[in-house]
Amino acid sequence: MQAAEEGYVPELPEAETMVRELRPALVGRTIRTVRILDAFLLKNSSPRQYRRRVEGRYVHGVHRHGKWILLDHDGGLWTLIQPRMTGGFRIGLRHRPPHARLCWELDRPPHSVWYTDLRRLGVLLLLEADALQRLLAERHGPDALTIDARTLRRRLARCRSPIKAALMKQELIAGLGNIYAEEALHVAGIRPDRPADTLQPDELRRLARAIRSVLRRAIAAQGTSFRDYRTARGSEGEFQRLLNVYHRTGQPCRRCGAAIQRMKMSGLINRYTHFCPRCQR
DNA sequence: CAAATCCCCTGCAGGC
DNA sequence: TGCCTGCAGGGGATTT
Numbered sequence: 001m002q003a004a005e006e007g008y009v010p011e012l013p014e015a016e017t018m019v020r021e022l023r024p025a026l027v028g029r030t031i032r033t034v035r036i037l038d039a040f041l042l043k044n045s046s047p048r049q050y051r052r053r054v055e056g057r058y059v060h061g062v063h064r065h066g067k068w069i070l071l072d073h074d075g076g077l078w079t080l081i082q083p084r085m086t087g088g089f090r091i092g093l094r095h096r097p098p099h100a101r102l103c104w105e106l107d108r109p110p111h112s113v114w115y116t117d118l119r120r121l122g123v124l125l126l127l128e129a130d131a132l133q134r135l136l137a138e139r140h141g142p143d144a145l146t147i148d149a150r151t152l153r154r155r156l157a158r159c160r161s162p163i164k165a166a167l168m169k170q171e172l173i174a175g176l177g178n179i180y181a182e183e184a185l186h187v188a189g190i191r192p193d194r195p196a197d198t199l200q201p202d203e204l205r206r207l208a209r210a211i212r213s214v215l216r217r218a219i220a221a222q223g224t225s226f227r228d229y230r231t232a233r234g235s236e237g238e239f240q241r242l243l244n245v246y247h248r249t250g251q252p253c254r255r256c257g258a259a260i261q262r263m264k265m266s267g268l269i270n271r272y273t274h275f276c277p278r279c280q281r
Numbered sequence: 282c283a284a285a286t287c288c289c290c291t292g293c294a295g296g297c
Numbered sequence: 298t299g300c301c302t303g304c305a306g307g308g309g310a311t312t313t
Contacts, residue, residue: 009306040290067307084307086291099291119290121307139308161283170308177307267284271306 010083012175013218019064025091026059029106038101045126066140066174076129087122090114144175145215149208156196164192165267179246182274184210186245191280192273193265245274255279
């Protein structure tokens with residue numbers, strides 16, 4: 001799956017889509033060679049170190065936590081990939097695709113998995129199991145895809161940020177970004193600028209359910225979250241059908257017809273937040 | 282503890 | 298035509 005050059009912005013559904021494509025390509029293969037075309041993305045190892053540790057290793061599994069992708073190299077060694085804005089994968093290509101940064105060459109088909117990253121904001125870390133656990137514990141709350149109302153309430157209990165800003169803090173809940181936080185709040189009928197700790201029990205139940213359903217639907221659509229309608233390149237229809245508020249300023253709410261508004265709020269001061277002033281309270 | 286700011290990076294749109 | 302600015306955005310580090 002490619003990333004933003006095709007209009008995708010990796011949040012949880014995009015990461016899940018990548019993992020589902022990577023799993024049948026990588027699991028059970030041995031990484032023969034790693035071709036590192038851009039050392040910039042290796043943040044905690046040199047190309048030599050990375051190759052020495054990973055080459056010859058069997059891939060035991062491919063996992064996702066929040067927006068992060070994990071390769072289990074077996075024997076307690078992991079590659080953590082944060083695609084950030086424009087990271088993505090291409091499978092089985094013989095020649096380097098545009099913006100190729102790294103290639104895992106495999107012992108059997110599809111023989112190659114490429115990591116591509118147009119803007120080079122992505123991060124790749126080589127981690128022992130205990131370091132990975134520490135990182136997840138420090139930086140990641142529970143995964144948004146399976147969040148339940150009780151967990152959500154606990155995570156937000158002492159948080160006074162606007163609920164949308166809180167939902168985007170990965171250490172509270174992992175996986176939501178700008179787009180799906182907005183969409184979930186619209187489905188739940190909650191204004192994005194409400195302080196998180198003022199949500200009532202019934203609102204938290206609606207919100208937890210909305211987060212799960214928005215993410216599940218986006219995964220079913222293979223993570224169709226377009227950032228930029230100007231470069232949507234033909235998939236524009238699907239994108240517009242899925243999104244209720246994101247990037248829809250002035251357009252009618254699909255539920256009540258009121259014009260979608262945009263605003264700025266504390267914690268997200270230089271970004272717009274879209275919402276329906278009638279449906280969301 | 283929360284918020285703001287800056288930074289990483291590239292492509293593209295809009296203004297002049 | 299070409300240069301400049303702003304914007305998109307995840308997320309870490311640093312400052313207020």
